[in-house]
Amino acid sequence: MASTPDGDRRTRIHVVSDVHGNARDLARAGDGADALICLGDLVLFLDYADHSRGIFPDLFGVENADRIVELRTARRFEEARAFQSRLWAGIGADRAGAIEKAVRKQYAELFAAFPAPTYATYGNVDIPALWQEYAGPGTTVLDGERVEIGGRVFGFVGGGLRTPMRTPYEISDEEYAAKIEAVGEVDVLCTHIPPEVPELVYDTVARRFERGSRALLDAIHRTRPRYALFGHVHQPLVRRMRVGATECVNVGHFAAGGRPWALEW
Numbered sequence: 001m002a003s004t005p006d007g008d009r010r011t012r013i014h015v016v017s018d019v020h021g022n023a024r025d026l027a028r029a030g031d032g033a034d035a036l037i038c039l040g041d042l043v044l045f046l047d048y049a050d051h052s053r054g055i056f057p058d059l060f061g062v063e064n065a066d067r068i069v070e071l072r073t074a075r076r077f078e079e080a081r082a083f084q085s086r087l088w089a090g091i092g093a094d095r096a097g098a099i100e101k102a103v104r105k106q107y108a109e110l111f112a113a114f115p116a117p118t119y120a121t122y123g124n125v126d127i128p129a130l131w132q133e134y135a136g137p138g139t140t141v142l143d144g145e146r147v148e149i150g151g152r153v154f155g156f157v158g159g160g161l162r163t164p165m166r167t168p169y170e171i172s173d174e175e176y177a178a179k180i181e182a183v184g185e186v187d188v189l190c191t192h193i194p195p196e197v198p199e200l201v202y203d204t205v206a207r208r209f210e211r212g213s214r215a216l217l218d219a220i221h222r223t224r225p226r227y228a229l230f231g232h233v234h235q236p237l238v239r240r241m242r243v244g245a246t247e248c249v250n251v252g253h254f255a256a257g258g259r260p261w262a263l264e265w
Contacts (some may be wrong), residue, residue, distance in 0.1 A: 011150030014260035015251045017231020020044040023113045025258035030115030035149055039231045040123025040158055040192040042110045043103055043162025055102040077164040090205050107134045114139050118221055123192045124167045144179035155183035157191045161211045177215035185223040194230045197237035220246045
């Protein structure tokens with residue numbers, strides 16, 4: 001904790017989301033903070049800005065990555081799935097093994113970059129079953145759980161809701177709502193996805209509405225946390241807005257920006 005001129009102790013927390021393989025900046029994300037919070041999406045399957053980066057081009061090449069981005073951006077999801085199926089058929093029966101090997105390589109580097117202490121929850125492209133294997137003693141993984149940091153209570157809910165993209169950690173609306181309910185009243189509500197507010201879920205580059213959570217929005221209205229922090233939408237129409245008494249903040253696309261969002265009190 002930092003000291004102020006009058007001798008009071010202050011707490012500073014840095015928050016990141018959508019790391020997507022950016023281990024270099026992640027290693028510095030906790031500098032000057034008492035703790036780091038990570039809101040998920042550590043894995044990089046495909047970089048929509050640089051199609052040569054990620055698990056997909058490593059397995060199938062840049063030309064095929066270009067094609068899948070083209071189809072998804074045009075919202076031609078059925079064609080995209082059929083195209084991917086043909087590519088995966090070339091891998092053979094060990095599709096899961098090929099993905100896990102690539103994810104493990106990324107997780108080893110990314111979890112090693114976390115400072116101590118780090119409090120983290122999953123994103124929709126993460127594989128929760130692997131996290132405990134890579135999380136060191138300084139990293140606390142939370143999902144549907146609470147923790148006290150500097151005298152304030154933080155609640156964490158990970159994952160995303162089901163979409164046509166079918167990313168690895170998408171769950172039902174009911175399961176997600178149950179985790180929100182389990183967290184209860186907190187000072188700071190930390191999630192991967194945003195509440196279902198049009199300005200917060202619309203991606204201005206992808207030109208589509210991502211899935212936000214109605215249960216999360218209802219909880220914000222009902223429990224009135226000081227802050228609701230999230231990521232998931234990389235280029236939102238609005239990064240920050242008040243919903244009732246709560247300051248809702250998209251902490252940013254860390255993979256691209258490389259700078260954490262700071263909260264101090």
